[in-house]
Amino acid sequence: MGALAATPARFRHDLHTRLVDARARTDELFGMVRGEALYDRPIAERHRIIFYVGHVEAFDWNLLSRRAFGLRSFHPTFDQLFSFGIDPLGGSGLPTDTPEDWPTRPEIGRYKQRVREELDAAVEHALQRPEEGHPHLPQMLHVAIEHRLMHAETLAYMLHRLPASRKVFPPQSAAWKALRQTHRLVEIPAGRATLGIHDSEEQEFGWDNEFAAHEVAVPEFAIESHNVTNHDFLRFMQAGGYQNRSLWTPEGWDWRTKENIRHPTFWRGEGNLWLYRTMFGEIRLPQEWPVYVSAEEAMAYAKWLGRKLPTEAQFHRAAYGTPKGERERRYPWGDERPGEGHGNFDFRSWDPSPVGAHPAGASAFGVYDLVGNGWEWTRTEFAPLPGFTPMPFYPGYSSKFFDGRHYVVKGGSPRTAACMLRRSFRNWFQPHYPYVYATFRCVED
Numbered sequence: 001m002g003a004l005a006a007t008p009a010r011f012r013h014d015l016h017t018r019l020v021d022a023r024a025r026t027d028e029l030f031g032m033v034r035g036e037a038l039y040d041r042p043i044a045e046r047h048r049i050i051f052y053v054g055h056v057e058a059f060d061w062n063l064l065s066r067r068a069f070g071l072r073s074f075h076p077t078f079d080q081l082f083s084f085g086i087d088p089l090g091g092s093g094l095p096t097d098t099p100e101d102w103p104t105r106p107e108i109g110r111y112k113q114r115v116r117e118e119l120d121a122a123v124e125h126a127l128q129r130p131e132e133g134h135p136h137l138p139q140m141l142h143v144a145i146e147h148r149l150m151h152a153e154t155l156a157y158m159l160h161r162l163p164a165s166r167k168v169f170p171p172q173s174a175a176w177k178a179l180r181q182t183h184r185l186v187e188i189p190a191g192r193a194t195l196g197i198h199d200s201e202e203q204e205f206g207w208d209n210e211f212a213a214h215e216v217a218v219p220e221f222a223i224e225s226h227n228v229t230n231h232d233f234l235r236f237m238q239a240g241g242y243q244n245r246s247l248w249t250p251e252g253w254d255w256r257t258k259e260n261i262r263h264p265t266f267w268r269g270e271g272n273l274w275l276y277r278t279m280f281g282e283i284r285l286p287q288e289w290p291v292y293v294s295a296e297e298a299m300a301y302a303k304w305l306g307r308k309l310p311t312e313a314q315f316h317r318a319a320y321g322t323p324k325g326e327r328e329r330r331y332p333w334g335d336e337r338p339g340e341g342h343g344n345f346d347f348r349s350w351d352p353s354p355v356g357a358h359p360a361g362a363s364a365f366g367v368y369d370l371v372g373n374g375w376e377w378t379r380t381e382f383a384p385l386p387g388f389t390p391m392p393f394y395p396g397y398s399s400k401f402f403d404g405r406h407y408v409v410k411g412g413s414p415r416t417a418a419c420m421l422r423r424s425f426r427n428w429f430q431p432h433y434p435y436v437y438a439t440f441r442c443v444e445d
Helices: 009-031 049-071 076-084 106-128 135-161 232-237 250-258 293-306 312-320
Strands: 185-186 191-195 213-218 220-226 269-270 273-278 281-284 375-379 409-410 427-429
Touching: 009 049, 009 106, 009 135, 049 106, 049 135, 185 232, 185 281, 191 312, 191 375, 213 232, 213 293, 213 312, 220 312, 250 293, 293 375
Parallel strands: none
Antiparallel strands: 185 220, 191 213, 269 273, 273 281, 375 409, 409 427
């Protein structure tokens, strides 16, 4: 009996429902972009927005159509174009394509509609006759769902750079009550941290870089109870942190100098006033929000304090461990599924909340905001866990980033889907990429 037939009917149909819900997330995001802005390129190194409108559909089609259902392509040109873009590897420097090089929005709309119609019919047929389904279909549907939800977050980084006049304002998020928190170092006793998962029986799904689980001995250390705030980081800037070469790695200093980086990319100076770029406009710098910066900026700040960024294992120990060494928790607060009181995540807000605003989400050690409100930089390079095996139907998902040029980030941001808040989930970014909703906290070994 195949994996699909062995999956209870309720969960088989739940997968299709989740795929439809994930589509609604990306549809909502693209619906924020005014029609004339769809061919903009808000981040110079990335594709134009219009590419991603087709990409999330082409990815699903290329993943599922032939391999899972034996469907023939009805538009090979679009399958290729929206998989790779225009000349993504050719030449050097920034992309040079023009808006006229891309298909029109109605053409892409027709492609999107047919992809969904054909895949939905095939999925429903497979769910009704699970004994005939592809043995990897449940995992492939999970891949399609999480890939799309990841884009619902990473596209938010891009649209954040789009001028407010190029976007349609949705209903505004509720205002957070800003309370000044008492930051302290929390002593974490020596213990063990489990990275990854043992097998697919432990949870519904895991990407290849989440396998296979292994335990790591973590010596005692101290970690900051809260993320570094905009207020904290402003002190670093006022102390000349961006001008002090001794605080930066050689690569970080070269990047800072070449790009003329003088402050976090979400900030803008106006005289003696600092403004903060939210998704839909500028506001006065919120002092108690977590600061969003690149890894290089985070490492320079930590060195300024005589501290470091945590390792992936230290983050796990502080987030999921317990003082008496009992079984590790599924989430910092316990085994209960993520709820609204546990943190700022699952697309509930466009903006961060003040640090410490969700005390119910604190870990057993009293460390706050370890899940949601901003991914957290670690100093661990993104690399395979022992026993790593690439996914047979998506072999390059992780392996092409095992290059020594990416760092693990943990936890999740306001725009991270709840399904990716699982303990084993590993995200990663280059240390010079400043657009991510990524914050940090420091440790003393």
